[in-house]
Amino acid sequence: MGRAVTRPPGHPPVVLSIAGSDPSGGAGIQADLKTFSALGGYGCAVITALTAQSTRGVSGVFPIPAGFVAEQLDALFADVGIDAVKVGMIANAEIARAVADALRRYAPPVVVLDPVMVATSGDRLLAPDAEDVMRSELLPLADLITPNLDEAAALLGTQRAADADETRAQSLALRAIGARRVLLKGGHLVGPEATDYLVDSDGRVQELTAERIDTANTHGTGCTLSSAVAVLRPGADDWFTAVQEAKAYLTTALRHADELMIGGTGTDYSPYSGHGPVHHFSAMWPRR
Numbered sequence: 001m002g003r004a005v006t007r008p009p010g011h012p013p014v015v016l017s018i019a020g021s022d023p024s025g026g027a028g029i030q031a032d033l034k035t036f037s038a039l040g041g042y043g044c045a046v047i048t049a050l051t052a053q054s055t056r057g058v059s060g061v062f063p064i065p066a067g068f069v070a071e072q073l074d075a076l077f078a079d080v081g082i083d084a085v086k087v088g089m090i091a092n093a094e095i096a097r098a099v100a101d102a103l104r105r106y107a108p109p110v111v112v113l114d115p116v117m118v119a120t121s122g123d124r125l126l127a128p129d130a131e132d133v134m135r136s137e138l139l140p141l142a143d144l145i146t147p148n149l150d151e152a153a154a155l156l157g158t159q160r161a162a163d164a165d166e167t168r169a170q171s172l173a174l175r176a177i178g179a180r181r182v183l184l185k186g187g188h189l190v191g192p193e194a195t196d197y198l199v200d201s202d203g204r205v206q207e208l209t210a211e212r213i214d215t216a217n218t219h220g221t222g223c224t225l226s227s228a229v230a231v232l233r234p235g236a237d238d239w240f241t242a243v244q245e246a247k248a249y250l251t252t253a254l255r256h257a258d259e260l261m262i263g264g265t266g267t268d269y270s271p272y273s274g275h276g277p278v279h280h281f282s283a284m285w286p287r288r
């Protein structure tokens, strides 16, 4: 897309998250900024929606008026040189159009689109009529899209892939509808490994496999992975290397997720009943 900003050697990449807020800190803008910091980036954030959510689920969504999302983007791009953008929850069609307009106008060098539709808890985060705008306007502007199995099926208007062969086929089908590169996440498939499929701009499919961590605390895995790719891509040789490193970071954060004990009401710690967050902690990186 656009041209990169020239900065002094070793300067942190400046990365923007355009996404929704998760007050529990596990997903959304909060997860994105933690990921940027843990991986050595400088994070900026344009908020598209507030959510009321916890580890148990989403109880409310309050979209920011699209004109004000545009105003945030204009203010930022007029002043700050952005090396990479990650787009997460965009809530509705008007916001999707405002984000697409800004990406066309400011043409940042790297755009990673996580086409967030439904939270881990099963709650909807995107108005159904916005799926069309996501497909027709945002998808072609992204250098990489990172759908999970349900989001891929929704974008393709088909059934969710049930096995590795179908997942691979759908990753290629997403390129056929206009995505430049695709990272189709197989996290919801069963098996001893968590395998994702990266389709590069030449149509080559590469598998990325990690040990499946036995934990219920998977809130924000998708946000973390897409943010990690965005912050790592400017300093990486190629997309595969950035995605591989991002997945290694996520797997480490998942491995340490059960150490976080954020549950509690009153004065007592209590385990959360929902899906807890993954553990971002820069000092543990690159500890495995």
Ligand SMILES: Nc1ncnc2c1ncn2[C@@H]1O[C@H](COP(=O)(O)OP(=O)(O)OP(=O)(O)O)[C@@H](O)[C@H]1O
Residues within 6 Å of the ligand: 027, 118, 119, 120, 147, 148, 149, 185, 186, 187, 188, 194, 195, 196, 210, 211, 212, 213, 214, 215, 218, 219, 220, 221, 222, 223, 225, 247, 250, 251, 254
């Ligand atoms: N238990 C696990 N162990 C290791 N890796 C996992 C596990 N669950 C998911 N992953 C990995 O996490 C990343 C996100 O995948 P997933 O399919 O969960 O995305 P998502 O549904 O978009 O996430 P979110 O829960 O944030 O909505 C992928 O790289 C996937 O392989």
Ligand SMILES: Cc1ncc(CO)c(N)n1
Residues within 6 Å of the ligand: 019, 020, 021, 022, 027, 028, 029, 051, 088, 089, 116, 118, 119, 120, 125, 219, 220, 221, 222, 223
């Ligand atoms: C704000 C927000 N964005 C994304 C997700 C997806 O996990 C979530 N739960 N909340």
